[in-house]
Amino acid sequence: MKLFSIFGNPVSHSISPKMHNLALNGLHVNGCYIKTFLEDGTQLINKFNSLHLDGANVTVPHKEFAYALCDELDEFAKKVGAVNTLVKKDGKIYGYNTDAPGFYKAIESFGEVKTALILGAGGTAKAIATILKKNSLHVEVLNRSKSRLDYFLENNFTAYSWDEFEPKAYDLIINTTSAGLSDNSFPIDEKILNTLMQKAKFAFEVIYNKPTPFLNLAKQNGLTCKDGADMLLHQGVLAFNLFFDNKLNNERITEHMKEAFSL
Ligand SMILES: NC(=O)c1ccc[n+]([C@@H]2O[C@H](COP(=O)([O-])OP(=O)(O)OC[C@H]3O[C@@H](n4cnc5c(N)ncnc54)[C@H](OP(=O)(O)O)[C@@H]3O)[C@@H](O)[C@H]2O)c1
Structure with missing residues (x-):
């Protein structure tokens, strides 16, 4: 089973777990997405590893900490200096910015x-x-x-x-x-x-x-x-697909994720 989390402070209001779990269930993928309150951003990598995560999203105020811990970065993350999506692959951490x-x-x-x-x-x-x-x-x-x-x-x-x-x-x-x-x-x-x-x-x-x-x-x-709902939805769709090596269909992920906004 794959495990994912969102990290933030605060994080209780986040609907990312709802969005990602709807997509996991809807696409019949064996996985679970949790939320993790993190006060100290320097602890992000320790927490990521101790939870044995396959991937994560990072929100306010830890996106710069996430950027600093990555082994590889995508074009936007590099340019902006902030990462909102972490993916573990072959022992390396890949960082992406899907907000852009x-x-x-x-x-x-x-x-x-x-x-x-x-x-x-x-x-x-x-x-x-x-x-x-x-x-x-x-x-x-x-x-x-x-x-x-x-x-x-x-x-x-x-x-x-x-x-x-x-x-x-x-x-x-x-x-x-x-x-x-x-x-x-x-x-x-x-x-x-x-x-x-x-x-x-x-x-x-x-x-x-x-x-x-x-x-x-x-x-x-x-x-x-x-308002920012569609931005939140689309950054989530792109992050979800990155968790699965970009092998899924964005429209199908969107279909399931957008139910989180009407729950
Ligand atoms: N919908 C989405 O998917 C999505 C994605 C990412 C972020 N967001 C939202 O975007 C917002 C900003 O996030 P961020 O990470 O960019 O924050 P940030 O790095 O802390 O930047 C906040 C900016 O807002 C300005 N500001 C704050 N309060 C203000 C006020 N009362 N009047 C005028 N300017 C003010 C600050 O100006 P000073 O430099 O003068 O302090 C600063 O430029 C948050 O509400 C976050 O939740 C939404």
């Missing part, structure tokens, strides 16, 4: 998007910026503090802190901050956000299962919107 392609799959339904503004400059912003640029979008980044902009400036993105920014037109506005998650706040000044939304066509909120102020304002402005 998961996001890209989630915005497929938007159709043509040429320019994007990312609010926030953390790990998720890096993953999203990287995949959008790879797909030839013009990407700019706006963050509260200046200190996190270095990565973006070094990688040739246009990046602003709040005090340097003047709103202009972007097709897509993406909120990657946690503003609105446990409070009712906007990721940037409400007036500036409203101006941006009046000029935009699409809005994406990485938080899922909650009508955040960002999402509500986007709806009021008539934008085509999405």
Whole structure:
């Protein structure tokens, strides 16, 4: 039997075990997926080994620790410095970042998007910026503090802190901050956000299962919107397939995993 886990702090809210166990059962694979609360990220590899895991997902705040422990890394993990999927193969740990392609799959339904503004400059912003640029979008980044902009400036993105920014037109506005998650706040000044939304066509909120102020304002402005549920689903589908050497069918995994969102 194969054993998998998600590691995080907090992790109790995670629906990844539901998603992966539905896929394991639905595809008749002998395996089980558990959740493991991990306080100290430096203990990730010890915990992974002591549980005799075949693979794992890693969430906030341990993605950088996961990156550091891998023997091999995929293109996005390398570029972003963060890993959300670990796979054990022939005694080696392989690290992947499926947040980036998961996001890209989630915005497929938007159709043509040429320019994007990312609010926030953390790990998720890096993953999203990287995949959008790879797909030839013009990407700019706006963050509260200046200190996190270095990565973006070094990688040739246009990046602003709040005090340097003047709103202009972007097709897509993406909120990657946690503003609105446990409070009712906007990721940037409400007036500036409203101006941006009046000029935009699409809005994406990485938080899922909650009508955040960002999402509500986007709806009021008539934008085509999405929350983070599809991103979560697609990063999970890609991770699941990696656990099985990419030999499974993504559509069939999706079919089973998406039931987790209606349970
Ligand atoms: N749907 C999915 O599949 C999915 C996947 C991955 C992550 N996520 C979600 O994405 C969010 C961000 O994760 P992360 O790993 O990128 O976090 P992170 O690395 O900690 O970065 C957080 C960013 O948000 C900004 N921020 C935080 N609170 C803010 C506030 N009240 N107002 C304005 N800016 C604020 C920070 O700005 P400063 O630099 O100024 O502090 C920072 O740029 C989390 O809610 C996570 O659950 C969702």
